[in-house]
Amino acid sequence: MSVGKEIRIALAGNPNCGKTSLFNALTGAHQKVGNFSGVTVEKHEGYLDYKGYRIVVVDLPGIYSLTPYSPEEIVTREYLIREPPDVVVNVLEGPNLERNLILTTQLMELEVDFLVALNMIDEVEEKGIIIEIKQLQKLLGCHIIPTSAKKSIGIDSLLDHVIRVSRNDIEIRKNKLFFRPEVESSVEKITAMLTHQPELGGYNARWLAIKLLENDREVYHEVQHYPVWVKVELALQDALREAERLHDSEPEMLITEDRHAFIRGAMQECVRQPGGVKTTASDYIDMVVLNRLLGLPIFLLVVWAIFQLTFTLGSPLMGGLQFLFGIIASAIAPLLPNETLRSIVIDGIIAGVGGVLVFLPNIVLLFIGLSFLEASGYMARAAFVIDRVMHRFGLHGKSFIPMITGFGCSIPAIMATRTLKSRTDRLVTIMIIPFMSCGAKLPVYVLLTAAFFTPDVAANVMFGIYLLGIIVGLWTALILKKTVMKSDSEPFVMELPPYRWPTFTSVFFQAKVKALMYLKKAGTLILSAVIIIWAVSNYPRNGALEATLSTERVRIAGSSMAAAEKIKLKRELDLRIKSEQLEYSVAGRAGKVLEPLIRPLGFDWRIGIALVTGLAAKEVVVSTLGTIYSIGQSDGAPVELKSILRHDPSFSRATALSLMVFVLLYIPCVAAIGVMKKEVGRWRPVLLYSAYSLSVAWILSFVVYRLALLML
């Protein structure tokens, strides 16, 4: 089939109206996800070929209104005005028509070409609601097509109408919403002033007039700069006085009330609801799930389940991936005789790619869990249950789940902050996540507590470290909210949508989208950072050392020792070379340069090196310490790192505590930094944050070290 004309359509509707299901039903596999320009609001785009047309579908974010308060609303409005699609499909949640029509009235005001998909028509029928579609079409001034995305009802009819609207082949005349006479006369007066103003060519004058009367700050900024503003401002003041005199109110209120009056009229005329308020399944579920006694335990159980799904189920997959990369590395190694090249390929590139991919199982599993919670309707309840606690720290109830996820891994946790609508809330939540002690830091604590504390004390020390992370995180949130991020916290006015069983495709699609986004956006950044850290800990090569290495090897091979003895000596030699090479490298020198700075914390240059390489991933601290300390143990049997540390004079309990605190708090690993940058959008806040966490780490480690010296 040849593809002819292209029609661009956009789906607009409230959250939970089934818009995403409809989008999936329309476009199937032909989808891609990007961002709207300049903001981190996701833009889902797809296409399908239908009756010789290529129909490109943009799924706009779910919004309740076209006011400019949330980033989603601003983005949607900008999109509809600046890149108007050929047809806007306003998706309505059939069973909840009245509230959904608020957005419809605003589309009418914008005078875009739109039609209505009356979605979830199957639920409407089940509930015995009768909607007089013909009459409603006349009132709204657009075609209304009953659909059910879940049951694939009405999709073809919707597409037929899309084509008709795009060809202007419609039977229904656009309708206008008129306000009460005194408001209407102000609207018309200002409309007349704004008509034929070439500077405002992109806008519809009546819409501008309404928005100005509604005190819309974006439109104010737009119109303020033009000469006509002088006249408009006077008219606005008149309108304000009139509203005050007649109704003791403001034009903004009157306009909203009139929209609602129009909707109420339409509902009375066109919709018959079965009498009486019936208790729905959702009500019964909420009686249990939001119960005063059970609400909190159920919430904690759900969070626990998500955590288990992500990390307990994820870790064998992670192990599998690591195993796979190990196999690949050992398969490739013999093919690369040149040692330098082999190191680049195996320790640099393959390890780097592995370092990126290793997070994938967690990301996919977490987002399967989160999109299930979101689509089922529980996410809003979770926020409802825990908001009181979070609000005390200036956070939103929805910050809780990303925060808890941070205990597993910051990468998926930072990505999970997308459930937060307000930018400020998102930023603050992102910045506290790295303080939640992640799984990669655990090996460091295990090593140090095992080396310096008896098992019963070790558990308490570990608990204390986790607790310290939480305290520092919440304290950071409080400070941020009281200082730099004081402005526009999201008001907590949130719908608790009816529970719905999520569709398989939508849940998995979300997970797929997140995984691809991570690979494409953060992956490259992480990969290059891992390679850089590999390079600084391997270069420059110590030529003299390499020469000694080969002569020693020859000497050992030529000597008359037993084979087992030879192998042992060779291993020791390798370890020593590795350690000395690390000391010679940029990272090693950095460790030495840093020593004066970290001396007050009880750290020598060897720990300094481990902290530098630990930026690649926190567990690397352990393997680096292993490499550095592997020398000096010539008595044969491999000695455990923990006993080496225990007997090292430069290491003490105080050092161990100080190091744990430092590893807990200092700059997040490069992978977390990469994801942070992608989610925040700019480098500046991320760099400031890194400096902040480094300072906090230094100060608290210092305090802990000094106290420990006094007390232990």
Add this chain to the structure above:
Amino acid sequence: MRLSELKVGDKAEVTAVKAESATRRRIMDMGLIKGTRFRVVRVAPLGDPMEISFKGLFLAMRKNEAEGILVEKQSG
């Protein structure tokens, strides 16, 4: 009286929305305007936020936000 002062199970009608502009806009966009009748469904396990219901919609809001909504309590 204020919405935040209502108890679970109370029914009331909105008489005015006085919150600061972004919050007010949000409340009104949800359909809670002068004249809307609603019922207080429950309070969260920790005592805040609260949940109200009107026109088949369930809305959660913090007491903080509910303070800005003036209501008239209705008997029965």
